[in-house]
Structures are given as C-alpha cells and as structure tokens.
Amino acid sequence: MASSCSSVNSKKKHTANAVVTDKNTLVLHEATCGDLVFDWSYQFLTREAVTEFAAARLPADFAERKAELLNGRYMNISEGREVSHVLSRSRNSVLRDTGSAGGALGGADNSKFARTVLKLRSGNWLGATGKPITDVVNIGVGGSDLGPLMTSFALREFASDIQQHELHTHFVSSMDGGQLYAVLPICDPETTLFIIASKSFGTSDTFANVETVKCWVQEHFSALSPEVASEWQKAWLEHHIIGVSANVQKMTDYGIPPAHQLVFEESVGGRFSMWSSIGLAIATTCGVQVFQRLLAGAAEMDAHFDTAPVTENIPMLMALLGVYNREERGINNIAILPYDGRFRHLPSYLQQLDMESNGKQYTATGEAICAPTAPIVWGGFGPNGQHAFFQHLHQGYDQFTADFVCVLHRAAPKFSASVAFALDQQQKLSVANCLAHRRLMAFGEQSETPTEHYPGKHPTSLFALKELTPESFGAMIAAYEHKIFVQGLIWSLNSFDQPGVEQGKKVAITALKRMHGESDEQFDASTDAIIRMI
Ligand code: F6P
Numbered sequence: 325m326a327s328s329c330s331s332v333n334s335k336k337k338h339t340a341n342a343v344v345t346d347k348n349t350l351v352l353h354e355a356t357c358g359d360l361v362f363d364w365s366y367q368f369l370t371r372e373a374v375t376e377f378a379a380a381r382l383p384a385d386f387a388e389r390k391a392e393l394l395n396g397r398y399m400n401i402s403e404g405r406e407v408s409h410v411l412s413r414s415r416n417s418v419l420r421d422t423g424s425a426g427g428a429l430g431g432a433d434n435s436k437f438a439r440t441v442l443k444l445r446s447g448n449w450l451g452a453t454g455k456p457i458t459d460v461v462n463i464g465v466g467g468s469d470l471g472p473l474m475t476s477f478a479l480r481e482f483a484s485d486i487q488q489h490e491l492h493t494h495f496v497s498s499m500d501g502g503q504l505y506a507v508l509p510i511c512d513p514e515t516t517l518f519i520i521a522s523k524s525f526g527t528s529d530t531f532a533n534v535e536t537v538k539c540w541v542q543e544h545f546s547a548l549s550p551e552v553a554s555e556w557q558k559a560w561l562e563h564h565i566i567g568v569s570a571n572v573q574k575m576t577d578y579g580i581p582p583a584h585q586l587v588f589e590e591s592v593g594g595r596f597s598m599w600s601s602i603g604l605a606i607a608t609t610c611g612v613q614v615f616q617r618l619l620a621g622a623a624e625m626d627a628h629f630d631t632a633p634v635t636e637n638i639p640m641l642m643a644l645l646g647v648y649n650r651e652e653r654g655i656n657n658i659a660i661l662p663y664d665g666r667f668r669h670l671p672s673y674l675q676q677l678d679m680e681s682n683g684k685q686y687t688a689t690g691e692a693i694c695a696p697t698a699p700i701v702w703g704g705f706g707p708n709g710q711h712a713f714f715q716h717l718h719q720g721y722d723q724f725t726a727d728f729v730c731v732l733h734r735a736a737p738k739f740s741a742s743v744a745f746a747l748d749q750q751q752k753l754s755v756a757n758c759l760a761h762r763r764l765m766a767f768g769e770q771s772e773t774p775t776e777h778y779p780g781k782h783p784t785s786l787f788a789l790k791e792l793t794p795e796s797f798g799a800m801i802a803a804y805e806h807k808i809f810v811q812g813l814i815w816s817l818n819s820f821d822q823p824g825v826e827q828g829k830k831v832a833i834t835a836l837k838r839m840h841g842e843s844d845e846q847f848d849a850s851t852d853a854i855i856r857m858i
Contacts, residue, residue, distance in 0.1 A: 464521030471598025621798025
C-alpha cells in the first residue's frame with residue numbers, strides 16, 4: 325500500500341488562470357525551432373500563466389538537472405548509472421569510433437557503424453554463398469524496434485546516396501512470430517542479413533524470433549552443398565548476423581564475430597536509443613547522411629531546450645501544458661494525431677517513450693506519489709481516425725488532449741508534374757482536415773439539437789512543419805524526450821527505469837513452464853482453464 329504521499333505532489337495545487345478558447349479573442353501562441361513550429365494557441369494557459377505555473381511546479385534545482393541531462397551526468401538512481409542518450413548523440417558517438425562515450429573521436433564517416441552501412445548499401449556485404457545482401461531484417465522489440473521502425477518509415481524517401489544496389493529493410497518484433505509469416509516468404513536465406521537488436525541481448529521476444537529464423541536458415545543451408553550444410557550455423561553467424569547491444573559478452577558468447585558487433589553504452593536507455601547503434605536499421609534504410617541529419621536536428625532541439633525562455637521553449641511548453649492538463653483539468657490521456665502518413669508509427673513510439681518513463685506512482689527515492697503522473701498515450705493516423713474514433717472525440721463525454729502533426733508541403737520528385745500536383749492537392753486536403761477538426765475540438769459548435777451539438781473545449785497542440793526533413797523529424801522526437809524528462813522532474817520520479825515490466829516478464833516465464841508441463845503451479849480458475857485447453 326502507498327505510504328504517506330510524497331510532498332512533491334501534495335503541495336498546494338497551483339490554479340493557473342486558464343482562458344477558455346474563444347475564436348474571436350484567441351491569442352496566437354507559437355514557438356519555433358528551425359523548421360518546426362509548435363502552436364499551443366488552443367491550450368488553456370496564457371503566457372503569463374505558463375510562467376507562473378513553471379515557477380510553481382519546476383523544482384528549484386531544475387537548471388542543474390537540465391545541465392546534467394545535456395552533459396550526460398544525470399543519474400538514473402535505481403540502476404546506478406548516468407543517462408547519456410543526449411551526450412552520446414550530441415557527440416555523434418555512433419558515427420565516430422569512440423569505444424566509450426568519451427573516447428577519441430574519429431571522423432564521422434569512418435566509424436564501424438558507417439562502414440557497416442556503406443558495405444550493406446553498396447552491395448559489398450556478401451552472404452555465406454557469395455551473394456550480395458538484398459534484405460536486412462531488424463529483430464528487436466520496444467526501444468530496439470519502435471524508433472528504428474518509426475524513423476525508417478518516415479525518412480526513407482530522403483536516402484540520397486545513389487545506390488545501384490536494391491536493399492530492403494524489414495522489422496520483426498512480436499513474440500508471436502506474426503511478422504515472420506510475412507517476411508520469411510519474401511526473403512532468401514542466402515541474401516538476408518539479420519540485425520539482432522537488443523540492449524540486454526536477452527529479451528525473450530527477440531530470441532524467440534531468432535530461434536524461428538535459425539530453423540528457416542538451417543533448412544535452406546542444409547539443402548545446399550554438404551560442406552555448407554555441416555557448417556551452416558557458423559556460416560550464418562559469420563555472414564548473416566549483426567549484433568547491436570550494450571552487452572558485448574553475450575554477443576560474443578552467441579557466436580557473433582566482434583567485427584559484426586555494434587555496441588552502445590549501458591547509460592543509453594532502451595527507449596532513448598534510436599540515436600545510437602540501435603539506429604543501424606535507420607541508416608541502412610536511409611543512408612548515413614540522413615542519419616547524420618537526424619542527429620543534427622536533435623542537437624538543434626537540445627540547444628533550443630537549453631537556452632530558449634520558457635514561453636518560447638517547445639519541450640518546456642509541452643511539459644508544463646501536459647502537467648497542467650493532467651493535474652488541474654483532470655485529463656488522463658493524450659491522443660497523438662499525425663496528418664502525414666510518414667508519422668504513422670509516432671503514436672506507438674511515444675507510448676513507450678512516455679508511459680514506460682513516467683507511468684509510475686512513486687518518486688525516484690521510493691515515496692508514494694498521490695497525484696496523477698503520466699497520461700495514457702494513444703492515437704493513430706488522423707485522417708483515418710476521422711472515420712474511426714473522432715465521433716467520440718467530438719461528441720463523447722470523455723476529456724482528452726491531443727498533439728496534432730501536419731506537414732504543409734510534400735515534394736514528389738519521383739512523379740510527373742501532373743501527378744505531383746494531384747498529390748500536393750491531397751496534402752492540402754489533409755492539412756485542411758487537421759486544422760478543421762482541431763478547431764472543432766477547441767471551439768465546438770453550440771446547438772439546441774443534441775446531435776448537432778459539439779461541446780468543444782478540448783485543449784490541443786499542433787506541430788506544423790513547412791516540409792518534413794530529417795532535421796525537423798529529429799528535432800520533434802528530441803522535443804518529446806525533453807518534455808518527458810521535465811515532467812519526470814516535476815513529479816520527482818525516475819524516468820529512466822522500468823521496473824513495472826520486469827514483473828510481467830517473470831510471471832510469463834512461470835506460465836510458459838506450466839504450458840510445457842515443466843511446472844504444476846496453479847494460477848486461478850480462469851488461467852488454469854485456458855492452460856488446460858492449450
Ligand atoms: O519493455 C521493457 C524493455 O526493457 C524496454 O525498456 C526495452 O526497450 C525493451 O524491453 C527491449 O529490451 P532489449 O533492447 O534489451 O531487448
């Protein structure tokens with residue numbers, strides 16, 4: 325049972341002087357960082373109220389904690405290590421052979437990471453039977469999947485290095501093997517390379533997928549020449565696997581040659597690791613240059629977060645408005661509603677980034693927090709959501725806040741002028757829908773007829789991009805990271821551990837043993853009945 329409440333949240337609630345959005349008197353509230361525009365006009369705090377709220381809710385040592393984060397010195401107390409994802413990416417560690425975060429910095433294009441990508445993208449990485457690799461499969465889950473998947477999908481059109489060689493990237497994450505049903509039939513074991521992406525190099529989801537892949541490979545290789553058949557596993561490990569992990573020993577024990585191991589620091593949290601070697605699939609899909617541009621965009625947001633005044637500071641605004649909506653307006657969820665298909669995977673990524681970081685009810689020192697912390701993060705591709713859940717948002721009772729994302733223009737260089745024009749018309753249609761629906765959620769429509777009444781008064785924010793670039797994408801993702809860091813400070817919790825998922829892993833092992841008849845542990849009438857069915 326929670327002990328006495330932590331003082332951090334039992335302090336007097338700060339009732340900021342909220343404004344009710346009125347279309348005639350609305351004040352424009354925008355903050356910018358590079359090409360990224362953050363519009364918070366539809367939120368319920370004025371600039372003055374944000375300043376007051378910051379003074380009331382930010383910890384007194386905020387500046388010191390922020391400096392620690394930016395310099396890789398902030399402590400993840402429960403795991404006894406520093407938090408270094410910002411320092412690591414600001415140093416381009418992954419693109420320079422650093423060994424450790426502080427090691428000698430080599431040139432950006434000669435790191436092991438860059439050389440690996442260039443070898444794959446040029447068709448010079450040959451499989452065990454001498455054929456160039458044509459397909460790369462990233463096997464990972466959580467932070468070892470969501471960032472690479474989201475970013476590869478968003479930025480793949482920006483790949484600029486002219487590659488004569490056709491290289492396809494696939495993502496496999498789920499323990500049920502679901503993606504393998506689709507991926508294996510379209511791949512050839514002789515030309516497919518697997519990235520085993522796992523910070524711990526021990527996650528059961530990931531290695532369940534690897535085991536099935538090994539069966540698939542063994543069948544194929546064993547049917548080849550006798551010498552390959554006898555040495556198939558060694559050949560596979562030496563030509564068709566790259567390990568990405570913080571655990572060198574486990575990669576080596578698994579049989580992955582050191583030359584095909586990419587390492588990142590233990591101090592880079594899994595859900596903050598897409599900027600590290602875990603981003604290999606991003607660079608394999610989009611090229612090293614795009615990956616560098618992604619890091620540069622994040623670095624621009626780091627500097628903005630460090631220096632911009634609070635009412636111009638995008639992560640600070642996101643954090644303070646989020647805490648206000650959560651604590652003072654009692655809104656327990658936030659919808660992520662992108663209106664550009666390239667952001668399709670953003671909601672899932674932010675679910676882990678936010679809910680696994682701040683979905684806690686105890687402080688970093690173990691005191692109970694008796695007030696709400698992280699919201700439930702959900703959402704989906706906005707235009708399709710209009711045909712799925714927008715009815716509930718417009719006329720249901722539930723409170724919500726939302727982050728909209730829209731891109732004003734999308735280049736279509738691979739199409740003729742007439743098709744490009746038609747596609748641009750569609751981009752404009754999508755933006756128009758984004759603006760119209762968020763406006764209806766803010767102001768509503770008053771009517772005596774219930775079915776025509778839209779209550780409105782839902783606070784939302786909008787990220788507007790003139791055009792999507794790798795830099796603006798990196799800046800936006802970094803903004804969310806810093807938002808979550810600031811909210812964690814406000815709630816005095818540790819945003820960088822995830823003990824809540826560890827228990828789930830343990831009980832799953834027990835259930836699996838029972839299913840395999842290796843344990844006769846009884847669970848409960850319901851669970852036992854299902855297990856008996858299996
Ligand atoms: O969900 C728990 C978790 O540990 C995440 O924090 C992490 O991103 C994911 O599992 C995968 O872990 P690993 O990269 O060690 O396989």
